[in-house]
Structure formats: structure tokens, C-alpha cells
Amino acid sequence: MLKLYYSPGACALASHIALEEAGAAYDSQAIDLRKGELKTPEYLAINPAGVTPALQTDRGVVTQNAAILAYVAELYPQANLAPTDPFERARFNAFNGFLASSLHPAIGRLLFSRPPLEGQARDDARDLVLSKLQLVEDTMLQGPFVFGEGFTGADGYLSVFSRWSRQAQLLDPERFPKLNAHLDVIQSRDAVRRVLQAEGISPV
């Protein structure tokens, strides 16, 4: 049986949503980031990088949201969580790669740096996040879902960062109408509501 290790409200939400949308049979376990549970010997034995998500399978552990999203889509093809056409699949992988390597680090630095960023460094970090959100708004998000009419794993992944952005008052509805509409659509899905409830968090 699959088992997802996640930290409530953190980026593992993307993998959690994909498993639930797929109708997968899976267990899950919360790992409290603030209590240092990511760095315990027990968790480091599961993911030596000491981050969530980690997906335990009967063949070993898969880490990285982008890889887990692709894996879950392959395991449950009937759920249509990723395009099957090679070019469209490449675009799916590219989008998830952008989230993992560009938007996530930028927003993570702005919101979660310890000690918190201040002054010019904070303003610069904020501008960088806004420019990346603008790129998604203007050039990537087709609407209503990332790839047009159908939900894919990329939608749950994007919603992680639009949730954080809305919570941090970065998601101005006039500047980012598509991102706001997308987040509302994603958070209204039954599977997503179940995941939010399971993680003990609310729609934002």
C-alpha cells in the first residue's frame, strides 16, 4: 500500500491531492515540520533529504512532487492526471519543473526565510515572486485548469503556491484574475476538500 508523508499545508499537498483525485488506496502520515519531525532518525531513514513529500511504495520511496505526480498519473491512468501525448506530457513535466525549480524556491525564500527577510531584500524577493506569478498568469495557465478543460496533477501543485500567495496577500484579484479563479475552482473540488480536511487546514 502506498503511504504519503506530508507536512500539513506544505508542498506535499500537491501529491496528497493527486492520490485522492486518483482514487488511490493509500495511507498518510503527517510529519510536523515545526516540531522538527523531518529531521528525526526515523524520518531521515525514509527520506534522507529531510523534506516532505515522500511516497513509500512496495518498491521503495519516491520523493519530489513532480516525480510523485507523474508516478501517480502512471499508476492510475483512468484518472487522467497527466496528458498521455508525448508533447503534452513534456509540457506537463515542464510546468511542474517550473514550479519546483523556480516558483517554489522564490516564494519559499520570501515567506519562510529564518530570520525573516527585511527591507530591500524582502522587497526584491516579493518582486521576484510577483514576476513568477505573472508569468504563470500570462503564459502558462490556460484556464479553467492549467492545461485547459481537464484537471491534472499540475493543478493541485499550482494551488499549493497560490494558497500561500493568497494567504500572504500577494494574489491581487485584479492583477491575477486567472490564478484566483483557478484556486477557487481547485479548492471547491470534492477530492481537494477531503485532502484539506485530512490535513486539518481550510480553503483560503
Ligand SMILES: N[C@@H](CCC(=O)N[C@@H](CS)C(=O)NCC(=O)O)C(=O)O
Ligand atoms: N522540490 C521538492 C521540495 C520539497 C520541500 O522543500 N518540502 C518542504 C515543505 S514545502 C520541506 O519539507 N521543508 C523542510 C525543510 O526544508 O527543512 C518537492 O517538490 O518535493
